[in-house]
Amino acid sequence: xxxxxxxxxxxxxxxxxxxxxxxxxxxxxxxxxxxxxxxxxxxxxxxxxxxxxxxxxxxxxxxxxxxxxxxxxxxxxxxxxxxxxxxxxxxxxxxxxxxxxxxxxxxxxxxxxxxxxxxxxxxxxxxxxxxxxxxxxxxxxxxxxxxxxxxxxxxxxxxxxxxxxxxxxxxxxxxxxxxxxxxxxxxxxxxxxxxxxxxxxxxxxxxxxxxxxxxxxxxxxxxxxxxxxxxxxxxxxxxxxxxx
Amino acid sequence: xxxxxxxxxxxxxxxxxxxxxxxxxxxxxxxxxxxxxxxxxxxxxxxxxxxxxxxxxxxxxxxxxxxxxxxxxxxx
Ligand code: SF4
Ligand code: SF4
Ligand code: SF4
Numbered sequence: 001x002x003x004x005x006x007x008x009x010x011x012x013x014x015x016x017x018x019x020x021x022x023x024x025x026x027x028x029x030x031x032x033x034x035x036x037x038x039x040x041x042x043x044x045x046x047x048x049x050x051x052x053x054x055x056x057x058x059x060x061x062x063x064x065x066x067x068x069x070x071x072x073x074x075x076x077x078x079x080x081x082x083x084x085x086x087x088x089x090x091x092x093x094x095x096x097x098x099x100x101x102x103x104x105x106x107x108x109x110x111x112x113x114x115x116x117x118x119x120x121x122x123x124x125x126x127x128x129x130x131x132x133x134x135x136x137x138x139x140x141x142x143x144x145x146x147x148x149x150x151x152x153x154x155x156x157x158x159x160x161x162x163x164x165x166x167x168x169x170x171x172x173x174x175x176x177x178x179x180x181x182x183x184x185x186x187x188x189x190x191x192x193x194x195x196x197x198x199x200x201x202x203x204x205x206x207x208x209x210x211x212x213x214x215x216x217x218x219x220x221x222x223x224x225x226x227x228x229x230x231x232x233x234x235x236x237x238x239x240x241x242x243x244x
Numbered sequence: 245x246x247x248x249x250x251x252x253x254x255x256x257x258x259x260x261x262x263x264x265x266x267x268x269x270x271x272x273x274x275x276x277x278x279x280x281x282x283x284x285x286x287x288x289x290x291x292x293x294x295x296x297x298x299x300x301x302x303x304x305x306x307x308x309x310x311x312x313x314x315x316x317x318x319x320x
Binding site: 001002003004005006007008011015016018019020021022023024025026029180181184185214220221222225 | 246253254256257258259260263264279281295297298300301302303304305306308309310311312313315316
């Protein structure tokens, strides 16, 4: 008997608090697999966000700390500068990275901090009740824009990956998704790349992962992954945005 | 023969493994688990499990293991 697939030992056993079908669980597993494969478990330090992933440290068997809302990249900067021997990464949602933490995000990227940023984008504030986020797409309905985001009233979705890509300190940005097996495989490849860049001292790397939030998209998990395929990635195409 | 093992107490019944199994070998169980979820269940079908891993790759709970009964575990 041979196990051809089993959970990474770095992913701890408790049942997560995430809703059924939520993309966070998939990304958590991918991060663990990459850290295991790169053999950096003892050197890695994660910074969890505020948002649905606030309890990430309960699920990972490597060093993890927590930052105030929006500040993981500022905390990561301090840690990495004091301990350049560590592999430091942030795990952030769109509310954390692209709303309250936009300043910290932009400046860490612009300084070219040698960090890895895992940015899980579901276009909505999950933890606080499904309100509109800066990344909510035009026409997308949330609890604070019930008829859909309107460009006149609410402005346009913030294209944070494209914004960061123009900064000289940024070496790598890729947008991926976790809505189907092929995209999950590509997401893992991108995460690995973002870690290898840091090991090689190349500068700031970010992977934006389009992730399903069935609960606040008011869809079943199946419908939510189809929405990514048929709607979201038409607006925000997947692929490498910057690679130098 | 390749088969999958689902941790039914971890399963949240999201149905993503059911959706993405190309052979249709996963269904919703008729029996509730302890947390009140109808978990996924591996069934025999016309075709056999190919070990393609689609189900395990999509499972947000990492509740699926894939086992090859014919190969031995000596390598890993
Ligand atoms: S609210 Fe959305 S993002 Fe948060 S755990 Fe539930 S499905 Fe996931
Ligand atoms: S490994 Fe592939 S064929 Fe086997 S149950 Fe999973 S998805 Fe279906
Ligand atoms: S993907 Fe995982 S959690 Fe979802 S139904 Fe299948 S086994 Fe259960």
